[in-house]
Amino acid sequence: MKATQAKRYAAEVKRKNRQQDQNTLKLISGTAEETNQKILKRIKPDLKFPVRSLSNVSYSKRSGYLEIGKQKKVRTLTVTTVKTFAQTLRMMSLSKDLIESNDFATKRDAYYQSKNWGDAGFQEQTESDTVMDDIEAMFSMYQVSREQLRFIPDEHGGAVAGQLIVYDPDIETGEVERIDCTRFGSGAYSIPSSVEHLSFETKAKFVLAIETGGMFQRLQSHKFWQKANCILVSMGGVPTRATRRFIRKLSEEAKIPVYAFVDCDPYGISNIYRTLKVGSGNAAHINQFFCVPNARYLGVTPQDIRDYKLPTHPLKEVDIKRAKDALKNDPFFQSQPAWTQAITHLVKMGVRAEQQALAKWGLNYVLEEYLPRKLKQTDRFLP
Amino acid sequence: MGGHKPKRKESPKSRSGDGSSRPPRSEARSNRAAKKKAPAAKRSLRVVKGESKQIELPLTAKERRKRSSLKLVSPQPSSTESVPKSPPRVSAETLATRQREISVSEFFTRNRHLLGFDNPQKSLLTTVKEAVDNSLDACEEAGILPEIAVSIHTLAEDRFRVAVQDNGPGIVRAQVPKIFAKLLYGSKFHTLKQSRGQQGIGISAAAMYGQLTTGKPVCIWSRTGKSKPAHHYEMHIDTRRNAPEVVKDETLSSWTLDHGTRVEIELAGIYKRGRRSVDDYIEQTAIANPHATIRYTPPTGEEVIYERATRQHPRETIAIKPHPHGVELGALIKMLKETDSRSLKSALQTDFSRISSKVADEILKKAGLKGESRPSRLSREEVERIYRAIPAVKIMAPPTNCLAPIGEETIVSALKKRIEADFYEAITRSPSVYRGIPFQVEVGAAYGGSMPAEELADVLRVANRVPLQYQASACAITKSVIGTDWRNYGLQQSRGALPTGPLLLFVHIASVWVPFTSESKEAIAHYPEILRELRLGLQEVGRKLGAHIRRRRRQAAETKKLAYIQKYIPQIGIALQDILALTDRERDKTVSVLTDTLERSRKI
Numbered sequence: 001m002k003a004t005q006a007k008r009y010a011a012e013v014k015r016k017n018r019q020q021d022q023n024t025l026k027l028i029s030g031t032a033e034e035t036n037q038k039i040l041k042r043i044k045p046d047l048k049f050p051v052r053s054l055s056n057v058s059y060s061k062r063s064g065y066l067e068i069g070k071q072k073k074v075r076t077l078t079v080t081t082v083k084t085f086a087q088t089l090r091m092m093s094l095s096k097d098l099i100e101s102n103d104f105a106t107k108r109d110a111y112y113q114s115k116n117w118g119d120a121g122f123q124e125q126t127e128s129d130t131v132m133d134d135i136e137a138m139f140s141m142y143q144v145s146r147e148q149l150r151f152i153p154d155e156h157g158g159a160v161a162g163q164l165i166v167y168d169p170d171i172e173t174g175e176v177e178r179i180d181c182t183r184f185g186s187g188a189y190s191i192p193s194s195v196e197h198l199s200f201e202t203k204a205k206f207v208l209a210i211e212t213g214g215m216f217q218r219l220q221s222h223k224f225w226q227k228a229n230c231i232l233v234s235m236g237g238v239p240t241r242a243t244r245r246f247i248r249k250l251s252e253e254a255k256i257p258v259y260a261f262v263d264c265d266p267y268g269i270s271n272i273y274r275t276l277k278v279g280s281g282n283a284a285h286i287n288q289f290f291c292v293p294n295a296r297y298l299g300v301t302p303q304d305i306r307d308y309k310l311p312t313h314p315l316k317e318v319d320i321k322r323a324k325d326a327l328k329n330d331p332f333f334q335s336q337p338a339w340t341q342a343i344t345h346l347v348k349m350g351v352r353a354e355q356q357a358l359a360k361w362g363l364n365y366v367l368e369e370y371l372p373r374k375l376k377q378t379d380r381f382l383p
Numbered sequence: 384m385g386g387h388k389p390k391r392k393e394s395p396k397s398r399s400g401d402g403s404s405r406p407p408r409s410e411a412r413s414n415r416a417a418k419k420k421a422p423a424a425k426r427s428l429r430v431v432k433g434e435s436k437q438i439e440l441p442l443t444a445k446e447r448r449k450r451s452s453l454k455l456v457s458p459q460p461s462s463t464e465s466v467p468k469s470p471p472r473v474s475a476e477t478l479a480t481r482q483r484e485i486s487v488s489e490f491f492t493r494n495r496h497l498l499g500f501d502n503p504q505k506s507l508l509t510t511v512k513e514a515v516d517n518s519l520d521a522c523e524e525a526g527i528l529p530e531i532a533v534s535i536h537t538l539a540e541d542r543f544r545v546a547v548q549d550n551g552p553g554i555v556r557a558q559v560p561k562i563f564a565k566l567l568y569g570s571k572f573h574t575l576k577q578s579r580g581q582q583g584i585g586i587s588a589a590a591m592y593g594q595l596t597t598g599k600p601v602c603i604w605s606r607t608g609k610s611k612p613a614h615h616y617e618m619h620i621d622t623r624r625n626a627p628e629v630v631k632d633e634t635l636s637s638w639t640l641d642h643g644t645r646v647e648i649e650l651a652g653i654y655k656r657g658r659r660s661v662d663d664y665i666e667q668t669a670i671a672n673p674h675a676t677i678r679y680t681p682p683t684g685e686e687v688i689y690e691r692a693t694r695q696h697p698r699e700t701i702a703i704k705p706h707p708h709g710v711e712l713g714a715l716i717k718m719l720k721e722t723d724s725r726s727l728k729s730a731l732q733t734d735f736s737r738i739s740s741k742v743a744d745e746i747l748k749k750a751g752l753k754g755e756s757r758p759s760r761l762s763r764e765e766v767e768r769i770y771r772a773i774p775a776v777k778i779m780a781p782p783t784n785c786l787a788p789i790g791e792e793t794i795v796s797a798l799k800k801r802i803e804a805d806f807y808e809a810i811t812r813s814p815s816v817y818r819g820i821p822f823q824v825e826v827g828a829a830y831g832g833s834m835p836a837e838e839l840a841d842v843l844r845v846a847n848r849v850p851l852q853y854q855a856s857a858c859a860i861t862k863s864v865i866g867t868d869w870r871n872y873g874l875q876q877s878r879g880a881l882p883t884g885p886l887l888l889f890v891h892i893a894s895v896w897v898p899f900t901s902e903s904k905e906a907i908a909h910y911p912e913i914l915r916e917l918r919l920g921l922q923e924v925g926r927k928l929g930a931h932i933r934r935r936r937r938q939a940a941e942t943k944k945l946a947y948i949q950k951y952i953p954q955i956g957i958a959l960q961d962i963l964a965l966t967d968r969e970r971d972k973t974v975s976v977l978t979d980t981l982e983r984s985r986k987i
Contacts, residue, residue, distance in 0.1 A: 032962035035955075039977045044984075079944045079981055082951040089958030096962055120954035 006176035010169035013197050021099045024148050028096050046076040049137045057281055059331035064293025065278040086120045087131050098150035106154045145289050147194045157191025157242035159234040162225030163204040169197060186221055195246045202254045207231045207247060211262035211272055215355045224367045239276050244290040251294055258292050264300035265352035266319045270326040273297055278332045297382035298374055302346040305353045311360050312351035323347050336383050488622035491588060498588045499903035506592055507652030510545050511661050513585035514646050516849055518549030519672060520579045523697060525552035534680035543652050548645040553607035556614050563590055563601050564618040564627030576702035577786055577895050579849045589648055591620050596651035600630045604645040606638050613638035654682045659852045667843055667850035673797035692800040698787040704736040706781035707773045709819015716766045719758040728754030737779040745776045781821045783814030786893050794827040802887055805831030806931045810923045817912035822894035826920035828928055834885035845891040851905055858906035860890045863917035872929030948981050
């Protein structure tokens with residue numbers, strides 16, 4: 001990206017952001033105005049939120065993620081709700097201030113900010129988190145994300161290494177930082193908590209999302225990305241919102257597939273992979289932004305346990321419960337016969353295997369044998 | 384026991400043989416002779432057997448010595464006596480010289496705890512109580528609104544002079560000595576009528592206690608009318624004869640009251656404040672007798688005046704005849720022996736309540752007796768037949784117009800006058816009957832106010848308008864209060880305890896004969912019918928109290944909610960002002976409109 005190009009890009013981002021901010025501000029003041037008008041007309045004002053529970057979630061193959069349903073929860077301003085109502089409005093007011101001053105606040109920041117609100121202040125952060133989740137859900141109906149409300153998660157994102165250049169524009173100065181993810185030596189690029197303004201340049205063929213930091217470290221230090229021409233992302237367990245959003249944006253902009261490489265156990269499958277691909281069940285209102293519908297499951301598959309004669313551990317009771325729950329209640333797995341079969345197979349075997357179990361055949365077996373062999377048959381990946 | 388009953392039916396001859404213990408024993412002395420006596424009583428036969436066994440045992444030297452020494456003492460030595468240490472024999476004649484009538488006064492001198500004089504503190508209370516009871520009864524009978532003055536004057540640390548003065552009808556001169564200085568003398572024992580006193584023991588027992596502890600006579604002033612002279616008496620009780628001994632008898636030309644009586648008794652006692660004190664008793668008496676004005680001068684401190692809460696006289700009580708369902712066989716025999724009626728039928732009709740001619744016929748038919756027979760000539764068996772026939776005949780419940788409840792309104796106004804509370808309620812149950820005796824339960828309650836919230840509820844037990852002080856745990860009232868589940872009515876209550884909370888319960892039992900557990904009249908007996916009425920009365924008041932408590936809680940919650948609204952609505956104003964850039968006036972308008980809207984939606 002040349003300097004002029006970069007400048008134009010930064011300006012473009014700035015314009016887009018401003019537009020988005022204007023939209024968000026309009027939504028906030030619109031809600032406030034409606035509330036105020038109702039009050040003056042002696043009608044009890046109310047706020048509408050989508051119901052956030054698995055019962056109000058469905059999997060749509062077309063959109064590729066868990067969608068929140070149409071059920072709405074109406075919070076009318078009454079004697080019992082007056083406190084939360086006031087807190088919600090004040091939280092929206094805080095969001096407006098943040099947008100106007102082009103700043104942001106983490107959940108914890110917002111909690112401490114509320115200490116200035118006198119009677120409306122929160123006693124515990126859990127209270128402020130709930131109110132924030134409510135506002136987020138409310139605005140998600142207008143395609144506004146929490147990041148756009150300037151509330152950012154405390155959680156840090158995953159690590160990235162490989163054939164990728166990230167452009168990170170500074171909105172204030174118009175300078176654009178060019179980050180080459182091949183040049184971190186034995187380290188890696190860390191995904192920021194907000195990724196909306198980033199843009200990418202890559203010639204990689206795919207993104208490999210890895211469950212454990214240990215496996216990421218092994219592939220990174222042996223520069224597997226060079227050999228396989230790919231981008232490595234460490235998820236570190238269930239991927240954070242930023243990590244999911246980063247992978248989503250990357251795969252959409254670069255038009256490359258995402259392969260997940262996780263442990264073969266119900267947690268790896270139904271928590272890590274499912275959340276990466278279709279989003280989480282209890283925060284479905286944000287899934288439209290925070291999921292990677294074109295992710296596919298490379299391994300470790302139940303079949304791999306047999307094929308590679310991997311050392312195993314028996315499934316624990318919680319594992320079996322989680323697996324059965326996935327089969328019974330999860331709209332995503334239910335819609336995928338291949339997965340239903342694989343999970344049933346795993347439960348029948350009664351064992352689980354970790355990524356690192358491949359080390360049985362030698363420490364570098366995974367990058368010399370397993371992954372190359374797998375990558376030759378991408379069509380056999382689980383959906 | 385088993386051997387005793389059939390013997391009663393034997394002829395007097397055989398009974399006398401069994402009744403004296405000596406003849407069979409002397410017979411038993413000879414072993415062979417005893418065996419021949421075939422018809423001897425079972426018991427003596429057994430004795431003989433046992434004795435014969437013992438004889439076969441060789442006597443030790445020690446035993447022999449004992450026996451011989453016994454011979455020296457005993458006038459009638461017996462070789463067969465198995466117990467060596469038998470007391471010296473005393474002849475019946477000797478015993479007879481020692482046997483004599485026990486005077487009631489002497490009996491109660493020794494058993495004064497039965498009358499409530501067990502300790503100095505209680506004695507002081509009982510003395511005041513008996514005098515006040517008498518005064519109130521006298522005023523009521525005469526239809527006078529009582530004005531009673533009670534004063535306790537300290538003579539020494541443990542010696543007091545109690546004076547109780549009333550504006551009653553006074554007592555005619557001839558009666559004064561008997562009423563105050565003879566035990567078991569009175570008008571109330573022989574009639575079934577609701578009154579405070581029952582036995583005619585109280586005031587004379589107090590006088591006797593005073594005499595016993597101080598040696599001082601009881602002093603009486605009495606006047607029966609404005610135009611009549613007043614009398615002043617000083618009397619001792621001759622405990623041996625249970626008769627008054629007048630020390631002073633003078634006629635006074637003038638006295639403070641037109642009519643009334645004043646009693647003064649000097650006694651040993653202890654005055655204490657607090658629970659079960661005289662102070663407590665006077666206050667409770669004022670609640671239970673709202674038509675009376677009581678002036679009370681305690682040993683320490685100022686005169687306290689309890690003004691009457693109502694000028695309404697208690698309903699006049701009338702004496703009733705016993706109801707057949709309550710009568711016992713012995714009483715029935717006695718009544719029929721002593722009746723003035725010539726025929727059995729008319730005896731039944733006139734001496735009992737609720738026996739009509741028809742009912743009498745029915746009883747007689749069931750008993751298989753003729754109505755014309757002379758009641759005094761009936762045999763014991765015949766009377767028993769009547770006794771057995773009575774329960775089989777349907778008889779109307781006894782009349783209840785003999786009862787004078789205090790009344791719901793009066794109880795409430797009395798409670799209001801004496802106790803500071805937020806809630807007052809009283810229930811007068813309709814009359815009921817135990818053992819053929821009519822009674823009526825009343826329950827009052829005062830809740831909240833300045834009463835302590837963390838302590839057990841106070842239970843004011845009252846029988847025929849007399850507050851009961853002692854033996855709360857033995858009383859049917861306490862049992863019923865504890866047995867009621869007050870948690871249903873919004874109060875706290877531990878298992879087997881009184882409820883906790885700012886609550887005073889006033890429980891009154893009115894009856895022509897209140898069944899006390901003892902003569903000191905401290906606790907009411909646990910008759911199932913009484914317990915049932917108490918329970919129902921307490922529950923009825925409890926339900927109303929519960930409704931009140933719930934209402935109060937709701938109000939408190941509403942007030943809290945109101946404060947809550949007022950706390951957070953301004954915050955909504957601030958938020959809307961921030962977002963919409965409202966002016967302060969616009970903001971305040973929003974806040975006031977919203978406050979109004981929300982407050983309107985509550986029923987406060």
